[in-house]
Amino acid sequence: DGGITQSPKYLFRKEGQNVTLSCEQNLNHDAMYWYRQDPGQGLRLIYYSQIVNDFQKGDIAEGYSVSREKKESFPLTVTSAQKNPTAFYLCASSIRGFNQPQHFGDGTRLSIL
Amino acid sequence: QQPVQSPQAVILREGEDAVINCSSSKALYSVHWYRQKHGEAPVFLMILLKGGEQKGHEKISASFNEKKQQSSLYLTASQLSYSGTYFCGTEEEDSNYQLIWGAGTKLIIKP
Numbered sequence: 001d002g003g004i005t006q007s008p009k010y011l012f013r014k015e016g017q018n019v020t021l022s023c024e025q026n027l028n029h030d031a032m033y034w035y036r037q038d039p040g041q042g043l044r045l046i047y048y049s050q051i052v053n054d055f056q057k058g059d060i061a062e063g064y065s066v067s068r069e070k071k072e073s074f075p076l077t078v079t080s081a082q083k084n085p086t087a088f089y090l091c092a093s094s095i096r097g098f099n100q101p102q103h104f105g106d107g108t109r110l111s112i113l
Numbered sequence: 114q115q116p117v118q119s120p121q122a123v124i125l126r127e128g129e130d131a132v133i134n135c136s137s138s139k140a141l142y143s144v145h146w147y148r149q150k151h152g153e154a155p156v157f158l159m160i161l162l163k164g165g166e167q168k169g170h171e172k173i174s175a176s177f178n179e180k181k182q183q184s185s186l187y188l189t190a191s192q193l194s195y196s197g198t199y200f201c202g203t204e205e206e207d208s209n210y211q212l213i214w215g216a217g218t219k220l221i222i223k224p
Contacts, residue, residue, distance in 0.1 A: 031210065042115075042200060043155070043214040050210065058211070090154060098204055099143050099162055102212065104154035 002027045006091050006105035012113045013078065013085060021076045021108045023091035029103075030096040032074040036060060037088040037107075046089075049074055050096050078110065086111050114138055116203045118215035125222050130189045133218045135201030137182040144177050144184040145202040145212060148195075155200060159186075188220070196222045 004025040013019045025032065031050050035043040045058030049068040063082025068074055074093075078085045088109050092102040116137040123131050135144060143162045147155040161177035161184055177184045182203075188195055198219045202212035 042216045043202075045211060048211065056209070096210065098210060099160055100210075101145065101157040101160060102202075103157070106154050 004091060004093055004103055004105035006089075006108050008108060009106065011108055011110045013110060014113050016080045018077055018079050019110070021078070021089055021091075021110070023074045023076065023105060024072055025074075025091075025093045025103075025105075026072060027093055027103060028071070029093035030071065031094045031100075032068070033092045033094075033102065034058075034064075034066065034074070034076045035090045035092065037090060043090065046076065115213060116201055116215045118199075118201055118218050120218060121216075122219040122221070125191050125220070127193060127222055127224050128190055130187070131191060131220060133186040133188070133199050133201075133220070135184045135186075135203070135215055137203045137205070137213075139182065139203070139205045141177075141179065141182050142204040142206055142208075144175075145204070146173075146175060146184075146186050147200045147202065148197045149200065149217075150197040158199075191220075191222050193222050193224065196220055 007022045033048045034046040044060050046064050047066040049055035052071050055066050055068050065077045088107050090107045091105045094100040094102045116135050119134045145160050146158040149155040175186045198217040200217045201215045
């Protein structure tokens with residue numbers, strides 16, 4: 001079955017450490033997205049990519065970095081510059097263009113040690 | 114700019130109806146609706162397109178007033194499985210395919 005796989009499900013970060021969240025999809029989608037969700041809040045866009053080797057900052061990109069070297073993969077690195085990284089991180093993908101539903105992975109819950 | 118959802122929360126008895134609203138200040142291409150259960154990923158329900166076309170769920174209906182930039186989601190004869198938080202996402206005409214998400218409406222269904 002096609003879908004989006006995020007790993008790990010839970011992640012703990014130490015002070016000063018960079019951590020990388022994995023997102024892989026086999027839906028053959030061009031567009032991929034990273035969102036941050038804080039408790040009781042909506043989704044805020046961190047980065048998005050419409051095509052391989054190209055990506056754009058979303059509303060809250062500071063302290064995060066991404067790469068898009070393969071169509072299937074869009075890893076997110078939470079750097080030590082992100083001072084408040086504790087949140088639920090969601091990866092999504094869609095067909096490129098307007099009016100396309102986004103399909104989500106199961107999320108990664110990141111906490112500070 | 115984030116669309117405004119109302120109400121923030123609603124509690125229903127099983128079998129009752131609910132309406133959730135989503136309002137934007139920008140001209141829209143479409144409105145998307147998703148449901149998220151606690152601790153899980155959002156699940157796509159429906160897209161409402163400019164021109165009146167709808168794509169999505171069989172048991173949930175919605176409307177989109179393009180002139181007012183407003184959409185409403187109608188949950189009729191609610192079931193326990195409808196519980197969760199409902200988010201609207203709007204596609205603005207100059208948004209580069211991004212969705213702008215509302216803050217969500219929490220729906221609690223009691224037996």
